[in-house]
Amino acid sequence: MAPFFAFISLALAFIVNATPTPERRLTHVPREATKLAADPETGTIYLFNSRDEHLGILDHDAASSFQRRAGGCADISADEVQQLPGWSKLKDQANSMWGDYQREIKTNNPDSQSIGGSVVGTNGTVMLSQTEGTSYTLETSTTRQASVALDLSAEAKLGIPDIAEVTFKTSVTTTVSNTLGKTESATSNQQTTSTVTAQQKDGQTCQLDFETKTCTTKGSGQMPFIASGWVWFVYKNKTKDHWNWALLMEGYLDESERSTYMSFDSNIGTETKSQYNVVCQ
Incomplete structure (x- = not known):
């Protein structure tokens, strides 16, 4: 009887080993994926986590989502990637896993994917229009461009402190361009207009006397890409x-290692109207 049981055991083991484990198919890239391998012939992408554990595969249709990007972003080239502070670290990671054999570096790989007054009557009420507040004119000039996303324009909100004790802390939104020497301008009118009523005697003319101050301030800033x-x-x-192998930059480099900076200078001109008085004579 002993040989018979041994035969059954061997047969069962053979059957179990001959049954392949189904490949896990994914419809999106899971958050834990930090490495990819691609088959250029079939378009299939194989996903792995940081521990080199296989997570599953993406077929060609699902993999096409790699080509989508949000507004306000720009495709980064292979040359630009190699100018990032953390490039050496990323390259060393690839060398340790797949070797430093002859290869080409690619990104966004297609193989994978704006005072006057009016008098009512001759002896009575005059209605005058008065304006208070500050009008801003902002001009920015790029003094150093980031090594990535060249020519990309981005929105920046610049804080403006108290100026000559007549304005209040505020901010102005403008556009800055990642192009060396390029100048952008913007205006922001934060003045308000209202009506002032004054008593006018017959034969008098009424007007508003108000103080206008004009200031120019300079500043500078940096914007990370x-x-x-x-x-x-x-x-x-x-x-x-x-x-074809790929590494997710966020998986191996911190934000400082993936950032380059654009610098710009700014000139802010302000016109402030305040301290008005009604004068009738």
Whole structure:
């Protein structure tokens, strides 16, 4: 009887080993994915986490979502990626996993994816229009461009402190361009107009006397451009069963290692109307 039981045990083991585990198919890239491998012939993408555990595969249709990007962003080129502060760290990571064999660096890889008055009557009430507040004119000039996202324009909100004790702390939104020497301008009218009523005697003319102050202030600022997404390492020969491998920058580099900065100077002109008086004579 002993040989018979041994035969049954071996047969069961053979059956279990011959049954393949179904490949897990995904419709999106899971948050824990930090590495990819791509099959250029089928368009299939294989996903792995930071522990090199296989998470599943994406077919060609699902993988096309890699080509979508949000407004206000710009595609980053392979040359720009290699100018990031953390590029050496990312490259060393790839070398340690797949080797430093002959390869090409790719990003966004298509293979994977704006005072007058009016008198009522001759002896009575005069209605005058008065304006208070500050009108701003802002001009920014780029003095240093970031090494990535060249020519990209971005919105910046600039804080403006008290000026000559007649304005209050406020902010103005403008556009700055990541192009060396380019100047952008913006205006913000934060003045309000209302009606002032005065008693006018027959034969008098009434007017508003108010104080107008004009100031110019200078400032400067920096704006970070932060890179994110996948960097592809396309090998001439297969390494670990694939030609195309990718690393998620956010998975291996902190924000400072993925950032370059644009610098700009600003000139802010203000016109403030205040302290009005009604004068009838």
